[in-house]
Amino acid sequence: MFHWLEKNPFFFAVAVFVVIAYAGIITILPDFMNSARPVVGTKPYTVLELAGRHVYIKDSCNACHSQLIRPFKSETDRYGMYSLSGEYAYDRPFLWGSKRTGPDLMRVGNYRTTDWHENHMLNPKSLVPGSIMPKYGHMFSNVADIETAYAEALTVKKVFNVPYDEIDMPKLGTFEESSKIVLAEAKMIVDDMKSPEVKAAFARGEIKEIVAIIAYMNSLK
Amino acid sequence: MQSSKIINYDYSVAKLFAIATIVFGIVGMVVGVWIAFQMAYPELNNLANEYGTFGRLRPLHTNIAIFGFILSGVWATWYYIGQRVLKVSMIESPFLMILGKIHFWLYLVGVVGVVVSLFMGITSSKEYAEFEWPIDIAIVVVWVIWGIGIFGLIGIRREKILYISVWYYIATFLGVAMLYLFNNMAVPTYFVTGFGDWWHSVSMYAGTNDAMVQWWYGHNAVAFIFTVPIIAMIYYFLPKESGQPIFSYKLSILSFWGLMFVYLWAGGHHLLYSTVPDWVQTMGSIFSIVLILPSWGSAINMLLTMKGEWQQLKDNPLIKFMVLASTFYMFSTIEGPIQAIKSVNALAHFTDWIPGHVHDGTLGWVGFMIIASLLHMAPRMFKREIYSKKLLESQFWIQTTGIVLYFSSMWIAGLTQGMMWRATDQYGNLAYSFIDTVNVLHPYYTIRGVGGLLYLIGFCMFAYNFYKTMTVGKEIEEEPHSTSPMAA
Amino acid sequence: MNWLNDNVNLLGLIGAAAIIIITIFVVGKYIKQIKYDKSTGELADENWDGIGEYKNPLPIGWSISFIGTIIWALWYFLVGYPLNGYSQIGEYNEEVEAYNTKFESKWANPDDQTLLGMGEGVFLVQCAPCHGITGDGINGKSADLTIWGSEKAIVDVIVNGSKGMNYPLGEMPAGLLDATSAKAVAAYMVEKVTKTGTQNADLVAMGETLWVTCTICHGEDSKGMNGSSPDISNYGKPEFIVNVLNIGKKGSIGNMPSFNDGRLTDIQKLSVGKYVNSLTQ
Ligand code: HEM
Ligand code: HEM
Numbered sequence: 010m011f012h013w014l015e016k017n018p019f020f021f022a023v024a025v026f027v028v029i030a031y032a033g034i035i036t037i038l039p040d041f042m043n044s045a046r047p048v049v050g051t052k053p054y055t056v057l058e059l060a061g062r063h064v065y066i067k068d069s070c071n072a073c074h075s076q077l078i079r080p081f082k083s084e085t086d087r088y089g090m091y092s093l094s095g096e097y098a099y100d101r102p103f104l105w106g107s108k109r110t111g112p113d114l115m116r117v118g119n120y121r122t123t124d125w126h127e128n129h130m131l132n133p134k135s136l137v138p139g140s141i142m143p144k145y146g147h148m149f150s151n152v153a154d155i156e157t158a159y160a161e162a163l164t165v166k167k168v169f170n171v172p173y174d175e176i177d178m179p180k181l182g183t184f185e186e187s188s189k190i191v192l193a194e195a196k197m198i199v200d201d202m203k204s205p206e207v208k209a210a211f212a213r214g215e216i217k218e219i220v221a222i223i224a225y226m227n228s229l230k
Numbered sequence: 231m232q233s234s235k236i237i238n239y240d241y242s243v244a245k246l247f248a249i250a251t252i253v254f255g256i257v258g259m260v261v262g263v264w265i266a267f268q269m270a271y272p273e274l275n276n277l278a279n280e281y282g283t284f285g286r287l288r289p290l291h292t293n294i295a296i297f298g299f300i301l302s303g304v305w306a307t308w309y310y311i312g313q314r315v316l317k318v319s320m321i322e323s324p325f326l327m328i329l330g331k332i333h334f335w336l337y338l339v340g341v342v343g344v345v346v347s348l349f350m351g352i353t354s355s356k357e358y359a360e361f362e363w364p365i366d367i368a369i370v371v372v373w374v375i376w377g378i379g380i381f382g383l384i385g386i387r388r389e390k391i392l393y394i395s396v397w398y399y400i401a402t403f404l405g406v407a408m409l410y411l412f413n414n415m416a417v418p419t420y421f422v423t424g425f426g427d428w429w430h431s432v433s434m435y436a437g438t439n440d441a442m443v444q445w446w447y448g449h450n451a452v453a454f455i456f457t458v459p460i461i462a463m464i465y466y467f468l469p470k471e472s473g474q475p476i477f478s479y480k481l482s483i484l485s486f487w488g489l490m491f492v493y494l495w496a497g498g499h500h501l502l503y504s505t506v507p508d509w510v511q512t513m514g515s516i517f518s519i520v521l522i523l524p525s526w527g528s529a530i531n532m533l534l535t536m537k538g539e540w541q542q543l544k545d546n547p548l549i550k551f552m553v554l555a556s557t558f559y560m561f562s563t564i565e566g567p568i569q570a571i572k573s574v575n576a577l578a579h580f581t582d583w584i585p586g587h588v589h590d591g592t593l594g595w596v597g598f599m600i601i602a603s604l605l606h607m608a609p610r611m612f613k614r615e616i617y618s619k620k621l622l623e624s625q626f627w628i629q630t631t632g633i634v635l636y637f638s639s640m641w642i643a644g645l646t647q648g649m650m651w652r653a654t655d656q657y658g659n660l661a662y663s664f665i666d667t668v669n670v671l672h673p674y675y676t677i678r679g680v681g682g683l684l685y686l687i688g689f690c691m692f693a694y695n696f697y698k699t700m701t702v703g704k705e706i707e708e709e710p711h712s713t714s715p716m717a718a
Numbered sequence: 719m720n721w722l723n724d725n726v727n728l729l730g731l732i733g734a735a736a737i738i739i740i741t742i743f744v745v746g747k748y749i750k751q752i753k754y755d756k757s758t759g760e761l762a763d764e765n766w767d768g769i770g771e772y773k774n775p776l777p778i779g780w781s782i783s784f785i786g787t788i789i790w791a792l793w794y795f796l797v798g799y800p801l802n803g804y805s806q807i808g809e810y811n812e813e814v815e816a817y818n819t820k821f822e823s824k825w826a827n828p829d830d831q832t833l834l835g836m837g838e839g840v841f842l843v844q845c846a847p848c849h850g851i852t853g854d855g856i857n858g859k860s861a862d863l864t865i866w867g868s869e870k871a872i873v874d875v876i877v878n879g880s881k882g883m884n885y886p887l888g889e890m891p892a893g894l895l896d897a898t899s900a901k902a903v904a905a906y907m908v909e910k911v912t913k914t915g916t917q918n919a920d921l922v923a924m925g926e927t928l929w930v931t932c933t934i935c936h937g938e939d940s941k942g943m944n945g946s947s948p949d950i951s952n953y954g955k956p957e958f959i960v961n962v963l964n965i966g967k968k969g970s971i972g973n974m975p976s977f978n979d980g981r982l983t984d985i986q987k988l989s990v991g992k993y994v995n996s997l998t999q
């Protein structure tokens with residue numbers, strides 16, 4: 010009965026395409042606009058936080074850590090309030106992850122602090138005996154890429170109308186203006202840190218990856 | 231039948247891809263074994279500074295395994311099967327011949343780009359779509375070249391009716407093309423602003439929408455890379471190697487169209503209890519259950535093709551690989567749907583049970599099918615006997631043991647972890663800190679590592695056997711009709 | 719603990735068993751056919767590279783199951799749980815309510831022993847990552863809770879000062895008194911103010927004369943002058959810890975986060991306060 014299709018490769022391919030194409034349209038499109046709307050109070054990342062987010066992605070922390078708190082009592086007790094769609098409105102890409110080798114980090118900013126992260130990233134086992142998380146010593150020597158973070162912030166502002174520079178929202182400005190803000194923000198973190206290497210670098214005007222990733226971690230609330 | 235004897239098929243592209251399959255298989259699995267042991271012995275993270283950490287290596291493992299090993303296997307078999315079931319040789323069209331070669335070499339360049347960029351930490355983080363836009367573009371080019379190759383060969387075919395395997399290759403081509411394009415939509419930031427790294431880009435979708443597009447892609451990447459082209463392989467190699475006709479044409483056709491229709495709806499099962507709308511999740515769950523049947527249809531069709539052929543199953547290791555592959559295919563396609571039931575997913579999601587499920591499919595189904603396919607092709611491509619049957623037999627048992635260790639340890643690990651995360655003490659507090667749940671997994675991570683190592687050893691035996699077949703296997707005069715000749 | 723009290727655990731385990739049982743059963747059936755059956759049927763005319771095809775009908779069990787799941791899917795989506803007929807947040811709210819009725823009534827008036835047990839559980843999950851499993855502060859990375867609140871700790875506070883709880887009076891300066899006087903004030907404070915008892919009874923009288931140093935900021939009654947500084951009359955007691963949990967502390971060792979994001983209930987805060995207190999030697 011289907012032999013006709015099997016003799017006509019063109020129509021066969023069209024038929025396959027039609028059959029596979031519309032499921033995506035029907036499941037993804039209807040709630041697209043709705044899902045893009047931010048929850049009140051959600052703000053885009055500052056440039057320093059974005060630089061930290063890039064470090065998170067570069068080292069694939071998402072391979073082990075989720076950022077999605079499911080609505081179960083056991084999760085809200087451990088990690089805090091369950092996630093809401095609008096809280097992710099400025100997450101490009103989303104970083105929900107699909108495996109929890111380590112704990113969820115969606116709201117880690119609520120219960121971990123700069124000094125804790127500094128110790129932990131340098132040597133997780135020194136704080137949590139038995140931890141299988143890698144050491145991230147290289148973040149104390151690598152310099153964060155602020156320029157690319159700025160480029161991303163400016164891109165999403167221009168292309169997707171992300172509300173930088175609006176009232177109550179993070180300020181972007183020109184690259185020079187932005188760099189000043191980044192330094193001020195980084196200073197608050199460096200002040201809470203102990204590493205002489207990081208402090209010395211900051212005095213030279215260099216921001217290490219560790220500073221950026223801590224800024225990002227602290228922003229997760 | 232007769233004309234197929236006259237036609238002089240050209241396997242030069244198939245051979246190149248076959249070798250690539252083996253090389254990438256070894257590399258991907260070495261990295262897999264490595265990261266498996268890292269989870270048991272985290273000191274192994276520190277051997278190559280930032281380049282050796284789990285986070286950098288895991289995407290390398292998945293991408294080399296999927297886009298190196300599996301895709302090479304898919305193409306090796308396409309350049310072999312395509313000609314034979316369409317009854318046309320690539321020699322007949324210099325254009326297709328050159329295109330095939332370009333396909334291979336361009337692909338190789340792409341893989342090098344992938345390896346270098348992932349080591350450097352250049353990734354967009356979306357699973358199985360980690361590459362930045364320059365590599366995405368290269369992939370699209372490679373894909374289009376393959377597409378021209380497929381339809382070119384179909385265009386000059388002698389066999390008017392497309393064989394089942396060809397249906398599946400066409401579907402692979404179309405499915406991946408559609409999924410890959412949409413999921414990788416991104417805006418390069420340098421070109422918008424003039425600042426920063428030129429290769430950096432930002433996703434077109436944000437948050438929940440990004441997640442929906444990603445798992446519409448991710449789930450169906452599984453469909454159209456781990457499943458559909460592998461079915462293409464089994465529909466050709468099992469009947470060919472056994473000399474048995476396909477059990478039922480009707481079952482083939484219903485399974486094919488059923489799979490095409492149902493698969494695409496099921497992506498929501500990766501997002502259960504997330505912030506995507508409830509109804510999308512429900513769709514994902516119920517379509518996953520329906521998906522059991524079209525999946526099992528193909529596997530049953532294959533098992534019934536072997537009806538009454540117990541002797542062959544006992545005597546021929548290639549048949550063993552393929553029958554066990556169908557079995558693992560059935561196993562993972564009932565495991566997946568059950569994990570897609572909401573309450574089960576509440577326990578299973580985020581745990582090691584998921585990598586367990588993944589490797590039931592990749593090691594048991596994909597890996598075994600690719601191994602069997604290449605071994606069936608070898609005597610026909612090189613006109614030599616398979617070098618050693620004994621080696622093949624031991625390989626089979628070593629790898630099967632490896633898979634059993636892999637999945638049993640991950641099942642236990644996943645269920646334990648899931649239950650510990652939820653457990654409360656008599657006061658209603660969480661009973662375990664997170665690190666408690668990590669510590670109990672140590673033995674299972676070790677067992678998984680050993681299982682993976684066994685599988686890798688078996689794969690190296692296969693590589694050796696294949697290499698020997700290629701170089702010193704006993705020459706054969708006439709192409710065997712069915713059972714592949716092998717030296718004891 | 720009873721793992722099977724939890725629906726999700728139960729369904730998870732049933733699911734795992736079902737996967738194995740169904741696979742073995744169905745594959746077993748076909749293996750039997752491979753062993754004992756014979757392939758038959760009418761061959762189709764086509765033939766691809768030597769591969770033939772039977773025109774056999776669909777396996778009956780397969781067809782029925784396929785139709786069955788389709789009907790079930792339609793039923794589920796249109797009748798069972800129609801569009802918007804289910805909400806995961808609603809389910810969550812029910813879960814929390816059921817939990818509360820189970821535990822909050824059960825432990826509405828906990829005795830000390832209960833609080834200690836409860837507190838230990840909370841401590842190991844929420845506090846141990848920073849303070850260590852024994853509460854020793856992990857080599858000075860955070861406050862050593864095995865001495866926190868003790869007489870010795872007060873001396874330390876007086877000599878080194880304290881900061882980071884964001885009181886209107888700001889920081890407590892270091893070096894208010896020398897070491898000996900500090901010891902005396904501490905003795906007085908634990909004997910007369912917090913009433914936890916001193917080991918240096920002989921210093922209490924001297925401490926009393928110096929106590930004015932402290933009342934300037936902490937008030938005559940030591941209660942912190944309406945929130946200008948901390949209420950130290952309950953220093954070294956669970957209530958003080960509860961207060962720390964509510965406001966956090968960015969001190970000279972590091973940063974102690976506050977715990978008012980809803981993860982801990984009041985009773986859990988009190989219980990962990992009790993437990994921490996019990997660690998003090
Ligand atoms: C009927 C067929 C199948 C269904 C319904 C299904 C369902 C699922 C489900 C529910 C998950 C877990 C999602 C989560 O909780 O994180 C999953 C993950 C996965 N499955 Fe399957 N599965 C099927 C077949 C297969 C097969 C045959 C393979 C491979 C050969 C496979 C490969 C994967 C992979 C790679 C993942 C991991 C995705 C990730 O990165 O999170 N699946 N599948
Ligand atoms: C020697 C055998 C192998 C070993 C030891 C191994 C080990 C691993 C490990 C340790 C992970 C990470 C799991 C986690 O994060 O918890 C992983 C993930 C993965 N592997 Fe393998 N692997 C092997 C072979 C393969 C092969 C042959 C393929 C594909 C053909 C494959 C595909 C994948 C995929 C798709 C994932 C991602 C799963 C997910 O995200 O849930 N692996 N593997």
Ligand SMILES: [Ca+2]
Pocket residue numbers: 107108357
């Ligand atoms: Ca994954």
Ligand SMILES: [Ca+2]
Pocket residue numbers: 354359360361362363366414
């Ligand atoms: Ca990409």
Ligand SMILES: [Cu+2]
Pocket residue numbers: 448449450452496497499500
């Ligand atoms: Cu899926």
